Amino acid sequence: MNLHGIWAIYKFEMHRFRRTLWTGLAVPVITTSLYFVVFGSAIGSRMREINGIDYGSFIVPGLMMLSLFNESIFNSSFGIHMPRFTGTIYEILSAPLSALETVLGYVGAAASKAIIVALVIFVTAHLFVDVQVKHPILMLLYLLLVAGTFCLFGFIVGVWAKGFEQLQIIPLLVVTPLTFLGGAFYSIDMLGQPWRSITLFNPVVYLINGFRWTFFGTADVSFEAALTATFAFFLVCASVIWWIFRTGYRLKQ
Template sequence: MTFNGYGVWAIYKFEMARALRTIWQSIVTPVITTALYFVVFGSAIGSRMTEIDGVPYGAFIVPGLIMLSLFTQSIFNASFGIYFPKFTGTIYELLSAPVSPFEIVLAYVGAAATKSAVLGLIILATASLFVPLQILHPVWMLAILILIATTFSLFGFIIGIWAQSFEQLNFIPMLVVTPLTFLGGSFYSIHMLPEPWRTITHFNPVVYLISGFRWSFYGSGDVPIVWSLLATFGFLIACLAVVGWMFKTGYRLKT
């Protein structure tokens, strides 16, 4: 079977158009939320905590804020994108179309990752209005941004297939991912924590993702960059394996 580029583009274009129809929820709301975080954390806390690892506190939290929005928006965009066809019953038309599972995943995950990466760059531009930013490794910053957006879009795609209701669709992002992000060094360095909490925090996978992204800005992180990249690629491979199994078995796709 040859690669169906037209089918991939049709799904991708439809998903991107949906973002434009809901631009307030997709773009404006996360940007306003980011601005409020800067007001609360940057001003209120930053006035008492001037620097962390030699970086002004307002600038230190920028990578964490971007990751916080990236995680949630990647999961939401991808999960809703595949769940809605299940909800309306059009998933069977998609599965019977001359589009392979790889092409379906490529289109949905590609669109979700694109929207999330663009949002991340918009938030970065918004943050530059509040604090002076320095990006030591801009190429790595962009690469890590795209890699994490793709990984969490895959994770969201899995959630969208697994979920059987809108409540389940929001369960993992709200009650699992968001708390792990707040506890993963988004607004502080884990080196500030006393033992045994510092050691326990290393079992939080989000720590490695945020630390790697922060390294691309300031050249330092809570964990070595090698461990951050290994953790990110490991999560990506695990998500790919789960998606492959879902399509192979038809898990909650054909029932």
């Protein structure tokens, strides 16, 4: 394992994050505050508790997942797309680095950024509501798993995209709508049939509810089902990346 090579990629990507540190941290703080003003105060004051959980606390895991999804995809896709755009991808491909080591460098840095932002949102949420985490160790492990999974997905998007405009298509037109429709700000038990059954086909439902279970010990789907769905998505993304490096799809073009 070329740890020096992995660390070089990781350090380079994290240096880009440090250059925009205050902007990168200020945006989620402001966005989270606005969500609590709109959803927590305006809407939450008119809603009853959900499964015995105060509405302001209920939306915290959903807010964290929403930011985690977008940050993971953006950081990972941008990280691999820039070398393709500038032509320096050939230097990476010719370096003494395996596909696994290259992916670990980019995905590790992107996951670190996304987790930092998610934890900043978690801290910000305490300014508005009292949030207790029932399973803190599981929460951190699950956060790491989801971040790694979506960073792998973002890596695929970065290789697939032909331009910077296409980098925004998947997060804006696919992931964000699925997150809003996946129970980030409500319980899917509140939906009538057939919409509740249809919602269960949304994979984001399982990710959000798995994370919510680590907070409150209760969710719309079981933690086992959520964990299985997350691992399945992780394996699919890892398999696609293996195929990309094996065939050179859009890496050597």
